[in-house]
């Protein structure tokens with residue numbers, strides 16, 4: 001499931017991130033890509049030794065964990081690397097699949113949280129390459145897209161302005177994207193049922209199915 005999530009960061013948080021990143025030191029992005037992705041990666045990233053890195057990383061983990069939609073869709077167990085990337089004029093990231101293991105963490109869900117207003121740069125769509133065709137995403141600042149790390153994807157060339165974003169990886173309690181989607185759908189239906197009729201017998205049955213499927217599939 002490829003899931004756009006609105007307002008992962010508030011406008012105030014986006015502004016604070018942008019201010020902190022504006023004063024920080026960046027390095028060529030190829031430093032943190034796998035050997036094949038390196039060949040097509042042309043952007044810049046916040047240096048991991050910059051003092052801003054640890055603070056912003058902690059804040060990203062906090063907001064992503066606190067987001068109820070992400071909790072239902074991604075079921076995060078742990079976080080892999082978190083990168084703060086910028087793409088200037090002409091920069092892009094060609095087609096690739098993310099490494100399966102990053103820093104010893106299995107990557108199940110990849111995400112991008114946009115930090116630049118879409119009107120402030122040209123191009124720069126994050127494009128999912130699926131059997132159904134290509135789908136490009138260029139979301140408002142503060143919104144994020146969460147997608148299975150199994151997906152081929154690329155970032156289209158930026159042809160004006162600057163694209164700034166957070167990129168990260170989640171190790172999920174549930175490895176299989178189809179299983180995560182099933183749990184997400186059940187949970188969504190369960191919430192709607194609760195809203196319409198409270199804690200009914202049907203709600204309890206759905207809750208039982210959800211809990212028992214999660215118990216079957218979760219790797220704790």
Ligand SMILES: O=C(O)CCC(=O)C(=O)O
Nearest residue numbers: 085093098112126155167
């Ligand atoms: O910049 C993005 O939105 C995604 C970058 C990406 O695919 C990656 O860092 O692996």
Ligand SMILES: [Fe+2]
Nearest residue numbers: 096097098153
């Ligand atoms: Fe990627």
